[in-house]
Amino acid sequence: MSKKGETGITDLPGVGAATAEKLASAGYADLLSIAVSSIGQLTDAAGVSEAVARKMIQAARDGLDMGFQSGIDMLAKRGKVIKIKTGSQNFDTMLNGGFETGAITECFGQYGSGKTQIGHLLAVSCQKDDPDCVAVYIDTENTFRPERIAQFAKGLDLDEQQVLSNVKVARAFNSDHQMILAEKVEDLIKEGLKVKLVIVDSLTAHFRAEFVGRGTLAERQQKINKHMHTLAMLADKHNLCVYVTNQVMAKPDAFFGDPTEAIGGHIVGHNSTFRIYLRRGKKNTRVAKLVDSPNLPDQECIFNVLESGIEDA
Ligand SMILES: Nc1ncnc2c1ncn2[C@@H]1O[C@H](COP(=O)(O)OP(=O)(O)O)[C@@H](O)[C@H]1O
Numbered sequence: 001m002s003k004k005g006e007t008g009i010t011d012l013p014g015v016g017a018a019t020a021e022k023l024a025s026a027g028y029a030d031l032l033s034i035a036v037s038s039i040g041q042l043t044d045a046a047g048v049s050e051a052v053a054r055k056m057i058q059a060a061r062d063g064l065d066m067g068f069q070s071g072i073d074m075l076a077k078r079g080k081v082i083k084i085k086t087g088s089q090n091f092d093t094m095l096n097g098g099f100e101t102g103a104i105t106e107c108f109g110q111y112g113s114g115k116t117q118i119g120h121l122l123a124v125s126c127q128k129d130d131p132d133c134v135a136v137y138i139d140t141e142n143t144f145r146p147e148r149i150a151q152f153a154k155g156l157d158l159d160e161q162q163v164l165s166n167v168k169v170a171r172a173f174n175s176d177h178q179m180i181l182a183e184k185v186e187d188l189i190k191e192g193l194k195v196k197l198v199i200v201d202s203l204t205a206h207f208r209a210e211f212v213g214r215g216t217l218a219e220r221q222q223k224i225n226k227h228m229h230t231l232a233m234l235a236d237k238h239n240l241c242v243y244v245t246n247q248v249m250a251k252p253d254a255f256f257g258d259p260t261e262a263i264g265g266h267i268v269g270h271n272s273t274f275r276i277y278l279r280r281g282k283k284n285t286r287v288a289k290l291v292d293s294p295n296l297p298d299q300e301c302i303f304n305v306l307e308s309g310i311e312d313a
């Protein structure tokens with residue numbers, strides 16, 4: 001979706017600086033977010049009347065070219081996709097070359113299955129072919145370790161200081177903070193940073209901890225949905241790779257197969273382009289299983305996490 005002309009939020013009817021600020025603080029930072037919102041959401045967020053909200057939505061829709069693209073355009077766009085390599089041949093082959101830009105890839109699995117290690121590794125390897133590439137790491141569990149970045153950089157023969165300077169880390173203290181940080185990534189791009197990777201580790205932990213009990217489930221899912229929508233927009237608009245990690249929980253009704261399932265249910269599953277299930281294998285190996293992909297078959301590979309990187313087991 002491209003903008004027609006230079007219409008911004010303050011060009012919408014009834015939106016002055018004060019309203020624009022209210023909208024921005026409620027997460028409505030661009031035309032698209034207004035174009036797809038409801039009248040009720042806007043009256044809540046900006047304190048405007050229903051009539052004004054209706055006009056704003058209409059003007060935002062008019063200001064956006066919400067049209068269709070041909071298959072040729074889409075193929076050209078696919079041609080711009082970059083694949084970030086893991087270093088494990090089998091893992092990369094399973095993903096048809098690596099972790100894709102323009103998509104959200106989710107790794108889910110138990111503690112110690114390697115989700116965070118993969119995040120660190122990608123933050124380094126996305127810089128391998130282009131030293132200007134920047135990785136953004138939204139750390140919700142306080143497990144980001146610059147030492148690991150340095151080790152992986154060494155493993156890939158890259159300058160440790162240079163690589164570290166191109167990893168931008170923010171600790172998210174709660175789910176709202178996490179959502180705002182994701183929205184702020186756009187600001188980094190506007191400042192001129194070449195962000196090629198956004199990591200959210202973990203996507204679901206804060207939401208899971210904050211929304212407990214049955215009555216809160218709908219609100220939790222709605223928020224996760226909104227958050228993932230922000231991430232999907234970033235991936236699509238800026239051709240960057242989004243990598244999210246997710247935990248698993250025991251499935252009490254499973255009699256056969258794996259008794260665990262990913263947190264976040266359908267909302268997370270449907271918003272992720274690729275889903276990978278990680279688990280520990282024999283002799284300290286890790287097993288990655290591609291369980292959902294728009295264009296690749298379900299398959300499995302085995303790898304090792306080493307100090308210097310990830311390699312085939
Ligand atoms: N420096 C290292 N060298 C080799 N293996 C490591 C190193 N650091 C961590 N690991 C491996 O990674 C595991 C932790 O994986 P992690 O990605 O943090 O799991 P999670 O899925 O919970 O995010 C450790 O148990 C260890 O096996």
Ligand SMILES: [Mg+2]
Pocket residue numbers: 115116117141143201
């Ligand atoms: Mg982790």
